[in-house]
Amino acid sequence: MITFEQYAAPEWAAGLSSAPERVMRLAMRPTPLEKWKLPAADIWIKRDDLTGCALSGNKVRKLEFLLAEALSTGCDTVITCGGIQSNHCRATAAAAVAAGMTPHLFLSTDCPSADPGLEGNLLLDRLVGAEIHLITPEEYLRRDDVMRELAETLRSAGHRPYIIPEGGSNALGAWGYLDAWEEMRLQIEGAHLEITDAVVACGSGGTAAGLALGAALSESPVRIHAVSVNRVAQYFYTAIGGILKDLGSSQKAEDVMDVIDGYVGEGYARSTDDELRLIAETASSTGIILDPVYTGKAFRGMLTELEKKSSRFRGGKLLFIHTGGMLGLYEKIPQFSEVLAGRRSV
Numbered sequence: 001m002i003t004f005e006q007y008a009a010p011e012w013a014a015g016l017s018s019a020p021e022r023v024m025r026l027a028m029r030p031t032p033l034e035k036w037k038l039p040a041a042d043i044w045i046k047r048d049d050l051t052g053c054a055l056s057g058n059k060v061r062k063l064e065f066l067l068a069e070a071l072s073t074g075c076d077t078v079i080t081c082g083g084i085q086s087n088h089c090r091a092t093a094a095a096a097v098a099a100g101m102t103p104h105l106f107l108s109t110d111c112p113s114a115d116p117g118l119e120g121n122l123l124l125d126r127l128v129g130a131e132i133h134l135i136t137p138e139e140y141l142r143r144d145d146v147m148r149e150l151a152e153t154l155r156s157a158g159h160r161p162y163i164i165p166e167g168g169s170n171a172l173g174a175w176g177y178l179d180a181w182e183e184m185r186l187q188i189e190g191a192h193l194e195i196t197d198a199v200v201a202c203g204s205g206g207t208a209a210g211l212a213l214g215a216a217l218s219e220s221p222v223r224i225h226a227v228s229v230n231r232v233a234q235y236f237y238t239a240i241g242g243i244l245k246d247l248g249s250s251q252k253a254e255d256v257m258d259v260i261d262g263y264v265g266e267g268y269a270r271s272t273d274d275e276l277r278l279i280a281e282t283a284s285s286t287g288i289i290l291d292p293v294y295t296g297k298a299f300r301g302m303l304t305e306l307e308k309k310s311s312r313f314r315g316g317k318l319l320f321i322h323t324g325g326m327l328g329l330y331e332k333i334p335q336f337s338e339v340l341a342g343r344r345s346v
C-alpha cells in the first residue's frame, strides 16, 4: 500500500522552499556507497542503480516526491515523456500503477508509425499497461505542450491528470537528490572518506541540481561534476539554475557545480563501439554493469578527465554515482554482438 507523509528535510535545507510530502517508499534506501577497484584507479561508487528492480535507478528518488503531490491532489493519471528507451518513463509507469494511477508515456522515436517492439524498458512499460504515445523528435521539442494537450483531453473526459516533466527534473523532483545528498554525506562522513569530487550522468539536470545544492548548503568539500549525455554545458547551467531558483536558492549553478560536456559521442542514446567496449571491460574487470545511455558515457568522461589529469578534480578521492539504466543495454544487443565477437568462447 502506498502512503505519503511529510518529509523531514535535513537542517541545512531549512532555507529552501518548504519541504514537500513524500511517498513512503518507492526507493530502497540507503543504497550502498562502496570501494570500486578499477584497473586505472581506486575510487568509490554510490550504488543508486540498486534503488529497486522495476523501480531502479535515480528516477525513483524523484518519483517519491512527484507522486506524493499527484496523490495528495487527487490525481488518477500520470503523464510524462522521454526517449523510446526512457528509464524515467519506465519507472514512472511502474510507480504510477503501484499507486493506482494510469500512466501515459510520450516516447520519442524516429519512426512513430513502426511498432517499437518490446526491448528493454519498453517491455516493462507494456507489462504494467502504460498508455504509449509515440511521437517524432520534432514533436518532442514541444513536449510540454503535447503533454498539456493530452491533459486537457483527459480532464474533459473526467480524469485528473498529473504532468511530470522530462526526467522528473523540476524543483519537486530535485528534492529526491537533496535527500540522496544527505544520505551520501552521512555515509562519507561516517566512513571518514576524504572525497573531493563526485561524478554523475546528466540528462535533464534534476539529479545534479539536488546533489550540487545539497553539497553547497551542507558546506561539503565535495564538488559535483555532471557529465552531459545529450546537451551542451550551458543548457544545463541554465536548466539547473532554474531548478535552484524554484527551490528558493539564490545560488548560481556555475558556482555550485561543474558540467562536463564533450562526452556525448554520437548523440543521445547512440553508442560508439568504443563506449560499448568500455562497458564490457568494466563489467568483466569489476562486475559493475554500466548502461550505454547515461552511466557508460559519464564513466568514460570521468576516466578521460582522470587520464588527462584534469584540474577539474581536486586530487582527493573520487566518487562515481551509478544512476542505473541497465535495461537500456538490451537495445544494444546487435551492436554488442559485434563488439563482443572476439570474446565469446562458443
Ligand SMILES: Cc1ncc(COP(=O)(O)O)c(C=O)c1O
Binding pocket: 057, 058, 086, 087, 088, 167, 169, 201, 202, 203, 204, 205, 206, 207, 208, 291, 294, 295, 323, 324, 325, 326
Ligand atoms: C540511468 C540514468 N542516469 C542518469 C540520468 C540523468 O538524470 P537527470 O535526468 O536527472 O539529469 C537518467 C535520466 O533519465 C537516467 O535514466
